[in-house]
Amino acid sequence: MSLHGLIAEFENSEELLHAARSARAEGYRRFEAYCPEPVEGLAEAMGLKDSGVAFAVLFAALIGAAIGYMLQYYALGLDYPINTGGRPLNSWPIFIVITFELAILFGGIAAFLAVLILSGLPRPYHPVFNVPGFERVSRDRFFLVIESADERFDEERTRRFLLSLGPREVSEVAD
């Protein structure tokens, strides 16, 4: 049985925040936090880098806007030009609405896909599911897992470090 990592169970978000900060200060880099509610400041405490979702959304929204505008300009200005009450063929104020809507649509779809892809979803199996009692993560328990793949991981030392954070329990995560 290979070891995925060590898991510590906490009772509230402050303890988890403290644990994440300490783990990072201790030099651990490959660790993961699990919690039933969004914990403000957790991403900063874990030192997570910008995920790239924001950039993907902006990029897709700009493409959506360009497509929305070109679509209308091509249809009403180039392919089948209609003079509507003397307005210019490139009647841009009228085009704003669809340009905007397509920007939002593309941005929304990009956000959905980027979150799935960048977080590796869908994923039917994960080693933490082996931990007894882990299902309470969706109710009232907070978990911190330090993975064995971390350079500084050492079963004995890491266990002692996690115990020093005052968790309810520290247990092994089978792979």
Added chain:
Amino acid sequence: MNKVQRISLIAGVAGLALCLIGVIVNPAQFFRSYLWSWIFWLGLSIGCGQVLMLQFLITSRWGFLTRSILVSGLRVLPLMFLFVVPVIAGIPALYPFAMPDVVRESGALQWKAPYLNTTFWLVRVAAYFLIWWLIARLLCKWTDALDRTGDLEYVMKARALSGPGIIAYSLAMSFAAVDWAMALEPEWYSSIYPSFYLVGQALAAFALVIVALRYLAEDPPLSDHVTSKHFHDLGNLLFTFVILWAYLQTAQLIIIWAANLPREIIWYLNRTVGGWAWLTAALAVFHFFVPFFILLSRKAKQNARKLAVIAAFVFLMRLVDHFWLIAPAFYHDYEQGMVVSWLDFAAPVGLGGIWVAYFLQQLKSARLAPGHEFELEQSLQRA
């Protein structure tokens, strides 16, 4: 703070002195420049009142820390009421409904005369002032008592007034926008128009709060409480109102463009002839696109210094926007193009200097530490 106050007072007095010269040299231009400047600076106090009431209704993280700033802004309101005198003196020079020659020529103006006439106009102004003043008076009294005694009863009172208060403020301002600004082009109308002022005033108030908080947060007591999270919240609100401003402008443009009626498009023609077209384009770029793309970044919103620079810039754009809304109404000479007089700088600086000096005076005696309800909120969170 003392230094800034002294400088604003000097700028204010100098600006008003220049205005006085303007009255003698070019009275017509003086009234025009004074009108938009006065609407802007009065509107800033109204915006402070609106955001203050919003703060009472939603009890937010940013609200506890900015309340004293908003109250100080609202306290300038009665002083701004006094500055209405030159506008009243200028009615015959400003408003077509008060020019008998113009009314004789215009069927629309004759038809609107029962509403748009000098007497009723003055009565309405008095009514707006009374509504704004009564609500402001109560809010200031209760926040004072709250700061002094810490009795949370006053929060409940202020909250109960804030709901109807926001509606009353907005309704009065909507009518005021029609009377003070839309009546300059009396044959034109748009139902979106008053909300340019409502949204703009809230936007200016948020910009003011951000700049003030950035400096106040350097010293105790606020330095112990203000974090990047508060600036993030305020930055998001600034962002929202910048977008809302652009949304309303676009909505009006699309509706008028689609209908393409002569009596409606005149408003846009007056703002796109000659140099005005450049000002219109500049507003679209600097009032919307530039702050929009900068404020998309979370880092810009969390950094107090950067956010304060953007807020100050948006504040400046609010001034330009008021000039753009009102000044083109006076120029129907398409050959002449855009005219910017030196009084268009003297009047806003004069009124603004007085506004800022009086605002800082109020802020000095205010209790800057977060309100007592903030402590309650904190203890509730701990429990």
